[in-house]
Amino acid sequence: MPSEYRAFIQEANGGTMAYDVLVPPDKGEIIGFTELFHIGRNEQGEYGYGTLIGEYRRRNSLWLSEHVSMERLLPIARDGGNDILFLDLDAANVVAFVHGLPEWTGRTQQNILAIVGDTFDAYLDSLFISDETTELNWEDAQDAGPDDPWRQAVEY
Incomplete structure (x- = not known):
C-alpha cells in the first residue's frame, strides 16, 4: 500500500469526507466519494460493509469485476x-468507477472507469466542494445548534 495512503488512513480511518472530484478529471461528472472505508472490523465485529478488508474481499462480486481485473484494486470509498x-x-494511482444512470436523471449514462489521481496525494489535491455539496451541507447544518462544531465549520 502506498505510504501516502497509509498515512491518510492512519489519521482518518474511515468516516466521511464531503468533497467532490471530476470523473474523468478533464470533463467529467461531479462525484463525491464521501464514505471512506476503515481499517478493522465493523460494529458487528466483522470485516463487513465499509471496512477495507470486507470491501476488498467482496470486490470480485461487483458487476465491474466482469469487465476489469480487480486483483490489485483496493476499494477505499464509495459515493453512497x-x-x-x-x-x-x-x-x-487512484481509480474511480462511476456507474451509468438512466437518461431521466440528467447524469452520465455511460459507465466510467478513470484515473482520478496519479498518486493518492494528487487525488486529494484534486478535491473541491461543489455548489451542490455546499447547499446540502448548509441545509444539514441548519438542524444543528449555533454552538455545534459542524455548523460552525460549515458557516466558516
Whole structure:
C-alpha cells in the first residue's frame, strides 16, 4: 500500500469526507466519494460493509469485476451508491468507477472507469466542494445548534 495512503488512513480511518472530484478529471461528472472505508472490523465485529478488508474481499462480486481485473484494486470509498473509488496497488494511482444512470436523471449514462489521481496525494489535491455539496451541507447544518462544531465549520 502506498505510504501516502497509509498515512491518510492512519489519521482518518474511515468516516466521511464531503468533497467532490471530476470523473474523468478533464470533463467529467461531479462525484463525491464521501464514505471512506476503515481499517478493522465493523460494529458487528466483522470485516463487513465499509471496512477495507470486507470491501476488498467482496470486490470480485461487483458487476465491474466482469469487465476489469480487480486483483490489485483496493476499494477505499464509495459515493453512497454504486460508484466506488479504488487504490491501484500496482500503479499507486487512484481509480474511480462511476456507474451509468438512466437518461431521466440528467447524469452520465455511460459507465466510467478513470484515473482520478496519479498518486493518492494528487487525488486529494484534486478535491473541491461543489455548489451542490455546499447547499446540502448548509441545509444539514441548519438542524444543528449555533454552538455545534459542524455548523460552525460549515458557516466558516
